[in-house]
Amino acid sequence: MAGIVHIFYAGRRGYRQRVHTERPKPLQQYTTEELYNRFRFGLDYINYIAGLVRPQLQCRTLRSHALTVEEQFLIALRFYACGTFYEVIADSMGVHRTTVGEVVTAVSDALARLLDHFVTFPTDGQIAKVKQNFFLLGDMPNTIGVIDCTHVNIQAPRQREWEYVNRKGRHSINVQLVGDADLAITNCVVRWPGSVHDARIFRESRLFTEFQTNRPDGVILADSAYPLLPWVMTPFPTANTPSQMRYNNAYGRTRCAIERLNGVLKRRFACLSESGTPRSMPNNTGLYCATQYRCPSQSPPL
Incomplete structure (x- = not known):
């Protein structure tokens, strides 16, 4: 009887059986080079990183045609690599636009939890090697890092919008990065609006507080926006x-590493570049999570 009633009402409401479209399988379809061109990582690295975020992204069941961890990670990588509209990512990955937004946020949050495991300042046993690499790069002795800030454009936030307008009139987050001669990020600060000056971000950072108390075995190269300190050379x-x-020449050849680092980072992940981010990244996107950025209502007071 219940089945008859169900068929009757389903027919009246125009009931249609749910159909799941076949999703593409990039890991099986593309070679390692093709994966790198589309997702900025090869097969081995995709599997490795997917294994790291699996505890946070693994679905308990496969109900409703749930996405696997690899599919979620590839959707997020596709957005990081292209920085385009969610609709475009959804069409290429065989999912809905809202699914892309949810997946990017979830994957970015999972990656942010791994930040301290991969972004670390050189230890005492590594400093000698870091100094040698910098000296080979530009003949600058005793260098353990180069520092600079770069702006990551965002859409205008709904709260305290004026704080995020940078000197170019765009809404952004001012990101401080410290890198080594191999273009590896050794320290980052991602929590300040675009209107905040580089020197203040540096002064308020944990790195500044720690090195003011315990002076490092070496110097960090910074541009003229930063203060001259016993361990900071300008x-x-x-x-x-x-x-x-001779000093300025060696300084310029060595400090260019941080400029290349910023360029390579934004070129590899177009969602961070100036060209596509403001138009394609909606408010509260997963990029905030990826950089451990606090939402606009919790931004530091100016």
Whole structure:
């Protein structure tokens, strides 16, 4: 009887059986080179990182045609690599636009939890090697890092919007990065609106507090926006002597590592670049989670 009633009412309501479309399988369809071109990682790295985030992304059941961890990770990587609209990512990955937004947020949050495991400042046993690499790069002795800030554009937040307008008139997050000669990020601060000056971000950072108390075995190279400290070296505004000219030349050749780091990072992950991010990244996107950024209502007071 219940079945007859169900058929009767289903017919009146125009009931249609739910159909799940066949999703693409990039890991089986593409070679390692093709995967890198589309997702910025090869097969081995995709499997490795997917294994790291599996505890946070694994669905308990396969009900409603649930996404696997690999599928979720590939959707997020596709957005990181393209930085385009969610609708475009959804069409290429065989899912709905809202699913892309949810997956990007979840994957970004899972990756943010791994930040401290991979972004670490050189230890005492590693500093000698870091100094050697910097010296080979630009003849600058005793260098353990290079520092600079870069802006990651966002859409205008709903709260305290004016705080995120940078000097170019765009809404952004001002990201501080410290890197080594191999373009590896050794420290990052991602919590300040775009209007905040680089020097203040540095002064308020945990790195500054720690190194002011315990001076490191080496120096960090910074541009003229940063203060000159016993462990922070800046260039001479005007080189008046041959020794000052030699210093500025070695400084420029060495510090260019952080410029290349910012360029490679934004080129590899287009969602961070200036061209696509403001138009394609909605408010509260997973990029905030990926960089451990606090939502606009909790941003640091100016």
